[in-house]
Amino acid sequence: MNWDKGKAWLQLNEFLVTDGMDVSEYEQRCADFEIRDCNDIEDFNNILKFLGDDAEQTALLSEDDIDGDYSEGQAMSL
DSSP states (O other), rough: BBBBEEEEOOOOGGGGGTTTTTHHHHOOOHHOOEEOOOOOOOHHHHHHHHHHHHHHOOOOGGGGGGOHHHHHBBBBOO
């Protein structure tokens, strides 16, 4: 997520990938998701709802969750 550019995308968390693990299916799912417009918290939360219950339960945002760091163009990963 990049608030400054208003874009969201999926990418693998490399820390969760073990040596020899076949992640090609997950890489393809990330590519299929593509880069999406995401200009505010409502857009972000709608993406989470699209991704499913796990994403929504772990990363749903409220106005209180956003501080100056995110609004200044820094990326946020889930």
